[in-house]
Amino acid sequence: MSTETSSRETNRSYRDVLRNRHLAGLLLGDLLAGAGTGMIIVAMPVQTLAIHGDVPKAIAIGLVEAAPFILSTLLALAIGLGRVTIAPRVLLIADCLFRSVTFTVLGALALTGRLTLPVLIFGLLAGSVFRMAGSSSRRLLATSLAGESGQFAVNGLLGLNAxxxxxxxxxxxxxxxxxxxxxxxxxxxxxxxxLILLAAVLLAVPRSSREASSEERGAGAGRGVRGVESGWRILRRRPVAARLLVVEFFFNFLYMPIEIALPLYVRDRLDADASALGLMWGALGLGAFAGAALVNQLRNLPQRHVLIAIVGLWAMCPIALAFVDDLTPALVVFALGGLVWAPFTPVAYSFLQSGVRPEEQQQVVTLWTTGSTVAAPLGLLAGGPLIELAGSVRGLVLSGVLTLMLLPIAAMAVLRRTPHYGEARR
Incomplete structure (x- = not known):
């Protein structure tokens, strides 16, 4: 029996895993913290447009959106490649502390009218150093609390929270x-x-013996003892997972110009304000919430085929959006896009984790998160000049068309089976 089939048969439901009070507490903290982060999806481009000065608007938004990924990518790569070993709980605590201090300072400067574009970029650059490692650590801590049979449900619940x-x-x-x-x-x-997430981690996630051994391995590696195996080497033994990572990278990369185009699209094409931008993201969220709620129902479907279908269906969203010039139909289109997009990440992570040993989880999940997330700053940096030259509407069309071109490549990469994937679980 294949790993993919056996994992589907043992998956627990959302309700089953939420009976674990520690897991429920961690997910509640993640939910409340995510609401704060969701606010700055709207606030950050508005703040950037208020202080961009002589920097072109699309370029300024791209720089601000890309800044949090730079240092965090370097740290996450070091962890994923086995060069640095830090317990997931420690990483998540550090991320919460750095983020709370950074945004308190930036918020205070903005409220007093002293925030400048260079200060905002530098603050996001330094304050998000643990961002990517903290994100993968949150997933690792949650799935470890639920156990192997709860991984699919927890990944779905994290997507539901997000x-x-x-x-x-x-x-x-x-x-x-x-x-x-x-x-x-x-x-x-x-x-x-x-700060809420920090409290949830401290209260709900005990310092486990597994974390202690992880720290000991890291200390041993520092003394010249052989450390943990590189996540890249592990992925090379699982070619389908490695190819899926490439697909996810380009899927995310081609999405990022939409984040730059959207505030300009709302202002220029829809002739609306910041509240309408919030409604647009809210519509995407409503659709994505429905899609995430259905993730657990997808566990009996071939996960590879589900992932490929999502790529094709999502590509139609920005293309359709470009032909809309009224807020109401734009909200409907973005909501439908969220519906088909939401299952991609939880299904992809469940597929990945189902073929990885417990001792390999941190390196592989962190490297995977880094590889998929690093597409964001690269896509933003490329998207800024693209939207500046093409405009918001043509930029949306281009994002969708390029994503459609990814579809046959993704199908060949992911649907091609290999006998080596999942052997670690046998």
């Missing part, structure tokens, strides 16, 4: 806050969310 907080509650509240007060208030709210 869609509800990041794209429904957070953006809507962020749009209202920005419209009625200022973007600086939303930045402070994100700092408060990081």
């Amino acid at each position: 869609t509800f907080a990041l794209y429904i509650v957070g953006p809507v509240l962020g749009g209202l806050i920005v419209a009625t007060t200022s973007a600086g208030v939303a930045l402070v709210c994100d700092a408060a969310g990081a």
Whole structure:
């Protein structure tokens, strides 16, 4: 029996895994923190447009959106390649502390009118150093609390949290806050969310013996003893997972110009304000919430085929959006896009983790997160000049067309089976 089939048969439901009070507490903290982060999805481009100065608007937004990924990518790569070993709990705590301090300072500067574009970029650069490693650590801690049979459900619940907080509650509240007060208030709210997650980690996730052994291996590696195996070497033994990572990289890369185009599209094409931008992200979130809620129902379907279908269906969203010039149909299109997009990440992570030994999880998941997430700053840096030259509407079309071109490549890469994948579980 294949690993993929056996994992589907043993998957537990959302309700089953939420009976674990420690896991439920961690997920609640993640949900509340995500709402704060969702606010700055709206607040950050608005704040950037207010202080961009002589820097072109699309370029300024791209630089600000890319800044949090630079240092965090370097740290996550070091962990994923086995060069650095830090316990997941420690990484997540550090991320919460750095984020809370950074956004408190940035929010205070914005409220007092002293925030400049270079200060904002530098603050995001330094304050997000643990961002990527913290993200993978949150997933590792949650799935470890649920056990192997709960991995699919936990990945789905993390996706449910992200869609509800990041794209429904957070953006809507962020749009209202920005419209009625200022973007600086939303930045402070994100700092408060990081503190809530910190409290949840400290209360719900005990310092386990597994973490202690992880720290000991890291100390041993520093003394010249052989450390943990590189996540890349592990992935090379699982060619389908490695190819899927490449697909996810380009899927995310081609999406990122949409984040730059959207605030300009809302302002110029829809002739609307920040609250409408919040509604757009909220619509995406409503659709994504419905899609994430259905993830657990997808466990009996071939996961590879589900992933390929998502790529093709999502590509139609930005193309359709480009032909809309009214807010209401734009909200409907973005909601449908969220519906088909939401299952991609939880299904991909479940597929990945089902073929990885417990001692390999941190390196592989961190490297995978890094490889898929590093597409964001690269896509933003490329998307800024692209949107500046092509405009928001043509930029949306180009994003969708290029994603459609990825579809046959993704199908050949992911649907091609290999007998080596999942051998570690046998």
